[in-house]
Amino acid sequence: MGLLCPDATPTFLNLFDFSIAPPLLFYTYVPVVIISVLIGIYVLIKSHFSLVSKLLFAVSISFALWVFNIFFAWIAAYVDDVMLAWVITPVFEVLLFASAVYFAHVFIDKDKRDISFLAKLILFLICLPIFIILPTQLSIKYFDLSICEGVPAFTWYYYMYALEIVSIFWIIFICIRKYRSLPHNDPSKKQIPYFAVGISSFLALFVGSNLIGQITSIQEISFIGSIGMVIFIGFLAYLIVEYKAFNVKLLRAQALIVAMLVLIASQFFFIQNNINRILTAATLIMFSIFGWWLAKSVKKEDEQNESLTELNKIITKQKNKIERDKKAVEAANEELVKLDKAKTEFINIASHQLKTPISVIQGVASMMIEGDMDKMPLEQRQTFYNSVWQKTKKLKIIVHDILNATSFNDQKYSVMDNFAVMINVPELLQQIITDFGMEIKERGIDVTFSSEENLPEVKGQKEYLEEALINLINNAIKYTPSSVMTRDVRGKRKGDERGIVAVSVGKDPENPKNILIKVKDNGIGIPEEAKAKLFKRFSRAENAVNMYTDGTGLGLFIVKEIVSGHRGKVWFESEVGKGTTFFVSLPFIPEGTVNIKEHITEDAAANATV
Template identity: 30%
Template sequence: MDLLSCNWDNAKFLIFSDNVFDPLIYYSHLGPLLLSVALLLLIFFSNKKDLSNKILIFLLASFCLWSLSDLILWATEKPQYVMFSWSVMIFLDLFMYAAAFYFMYVFIYRKDLPFFGKALIGLLFVPLLILVSTKYNLNFFDLTNCEREAKEGILWGYTYLIEVFFAFLILVGAVIGFLKSEEKKIRKEIVLITSGMILFLVAFSWGNIAGSITEDWSVGQYGLFGIPIFIGFLSYSIVKYQTLNIRVLAVQGFIGAIAILMGAQFFFIRTNLNRVLTAITLFIIFIFGVMLIRSVKKEIQQKEELEIANKEIHKRNAKLKIANAEIQKRNAKLKLAHKEISQRKEELQLITDRLAESNDKLRQLDNAKTEFISMASHQLRTPVTGIKGYVDMLIEGSYGPLTPDQLDAIKKTYTCNERMVALIEDLLNASKIESGRMEYEFANCHIEEICQEVVDTLVNKARDKNLYLDYKKPTTPLPELCIDGKKVREVISNLVDNAVKYTEKGGVTLKIEKNGNTVRIAVSDTGIGIPKEEMPYLFTKFSRGKDVKRLSVSGTGLGLYVGKNMIEGNGGKIWVESEGAGKGSKFIVELEVGRKTHYKL
């Protein structure tokens, strides 16, 4: 057959030509197409992130492409365009039904389709991918007449069966979801959306299947009116129940957009019949939109107010229940606590009685210990004093000259004996402090003279270690202090001696100055310093710094404890300052000027 003899019109923009002989074709295609585009845009700009909305957008997009492809079949004069569009439509058919099933599953069950279900849907597309370019899809293009038809293969029958299968699954899933749901609102939504979706799928399948069987494809165009039915059900559900999380205001815009798009058809409609049908459609859309929104808007407002009030009531009830439960728990806890407190009181009374007995025993033991230390120290002092006297006589040559080795040994003995004397003195003083028997003999003393005696005594010890020992006294005489000179001398001597012992390089400075109503004696050194964490414990019994072991310096840890008590007994204060380990230290003694105590304490 000569294709030129058919007198086919050349299609403009692929879809406009005189080849479309039935005036209803444009109306049946462009009307649902524009409705779908309007709904697609509404969903996209309202809530495109929701999964069910994404699937519905895909479904509407597939329908729009299908409608355009079908219009190309009607309008084009080129057989290759017909064959290509017909091949694309088989995929779009299955896309719409698969998307409809996926959408209904997510909408009804409020969750995503399991991976197994997605994989099964994917497998249904495998035969199409394999056979789309074979005779099982399209047998041939009929050139025996001028109807521009392609002959469908058995693959289309497979597609129609799958479509019916998906529609059946949607119906079954909706019934199950309806029965499982306990909320009336969700049940009504399921009924509305399922009804609209089933009517759309049935109408669409009927049009395609009827066209394939009768080969009268003008019948198939009526199946496209299923999408406006679905959109109508969906719009009512959106206005009534805020389905897809789209508000009434958005639906108003949607209806307005539909009216504008439908009115745009007047620019390319060629027949009076289509103009009349489009005008009637616009009128129906207007009436439907106004009635729908007016009838439901007030109800929606009341419903929202009621929901807010109900939520607030539920929240308050829940809070009251929680508060009541909490009060009951607290009452039970209080009863239990009261019982425990009563038991604890009895237990504490027993413990208190036992502690009182233990304290009495400890006090007796402590007194016995103090008495023992005091007695032992007194007993030790006599032989140690005798040793010191004999050693002094040996060093002075009272028993004849000594060889250098003998003299060195005697001096070392003297040093060890002096340490023993200091230890005994510290033990005696600590014992007196703890037992409250420390005696003070106050008299007016010149503190400069006491410090000078200390420096004269220890200067040689500093020189032996290659250290300086500076004494800085004020240029003007200081007033006399009413103190126990012997004990203050003992404290200052101990501070200077410690400074010499704990300094490896540099030296020690003893400084006296008047500071308001007090006289301040400061012993500074360039020695090992004192870490901040050790300072609070420095004046406690048996406390020694961590770095003293490195210097191999002997000591009992009682000197500063005894010194602090002696200075406080003289009405003064003593403290230490140091920037840290390795940065030296400064011990400061403050004694009050003008004290009038002249008695033995």
């Protein structure tokens, strides 16, 4: 059969001697191994064999195999069997620490993803030397027959424990890094500290107890390592109960009952007489029945509590939704009140602006009908004719803005459909400036124009683009004080500086596929509080109202709608007292069909919903 160890008598199966092993070996390892394997199996089944549950099972099985091998080394009666156990011990330790590192990587990942191939390769290469030196004297130098124990070589001794210590720090490092990377409100962040403390305590006690046992030659010290597994199991159970780790539900009562059952069952290893065995068995049976009843009751109560908790969550969610809807309605009401006020102000202004030109026109027409006009000198008659011309022009602008705004706000009214044409923008701008010749001369303002050469034409609807550019240039002229005050425009420039409006056009430096139009003035500028609402309906800055009373607050709204309809954008830069620059960037060839009416009515419908 082989050579027997000096202190062994093969009483069990003619192979083992249980009397050699200290009772503490069974009491420290057996309950812990059973509980760890049960938890591994429970999590594996309940989480439907997910990757993280497989790795936890691998950790528990590696630890169980290591413990089984230690048992075998202690109770084997024959030298060959003990030698085998000593030689293969590093295999289970390597599997334990490699699976622990792998498990830690996957567990702390929010999506429980597998590690990369490179990480697996590094783990394999680090563990490979242990397997290579396993059958050589670099692992076990020799076997001491007098005490029936192996003497590890320093190669194995240093590398093995260095590998295990590095593994512990590796796990701590990845846990800290992951913890710092997660936001504070991430539920998985709270789990990482418990997991890190549990697994690092287990591995540290495992390595420390084995290392001290090797140094002192007192192998019983290694039994302390099982305490580490108890700590790890405790933290895992807490994570499962409190945070549903592994997507598994475990009640506190279930965990406690299983642990108590295992502890009671482990007493059979120390009982010396049959009476105690009977009493322990009876205790185990009664506690199993009571535990089953208790677990069932607690489970029912826990399910009721969970139902109430879910119901409270639904109620809270609905309450929060109602609060959000209430705030949204209140905000919408406030906006409607503001819009209604703006519309009222607009109607008052518009009615006044409509009455004044009509009164002038009516008065002149009355003089013509009654023949008073024919009695006047030519110069005086010319003054009246110019007045009628100015008022009709002003009336046309007011009516035009009102009709456009109405069309943009209601799909029942239509904006005239034009097919897109190729537009020479520099020529269009020059023509607009020429048309403003009388106003420019009357105001005493210098208007300049510059253009890059050989600019491509822009595809668009000319009528609308012309209207947008007219509005921008008209605003620059109106809101730039000069040395001359007119009946419509109040405010006079101080000093000798003249009012200047500079219109330029060229390729957009930010987007070569676009044309960029600039309308720059040294006028009154736009206050900060008015900038955010400048492109909205009926919006006018206070200093603009003070300078030009007849504005409707619709011009820039119309500009924005037309430019957006051409797939372009409009923005401005302004400083009070120094002037304003408006920018219009338009694609030379817009993507899709240019249909301003469609864009405006869709946008108006969206705004009308609000």
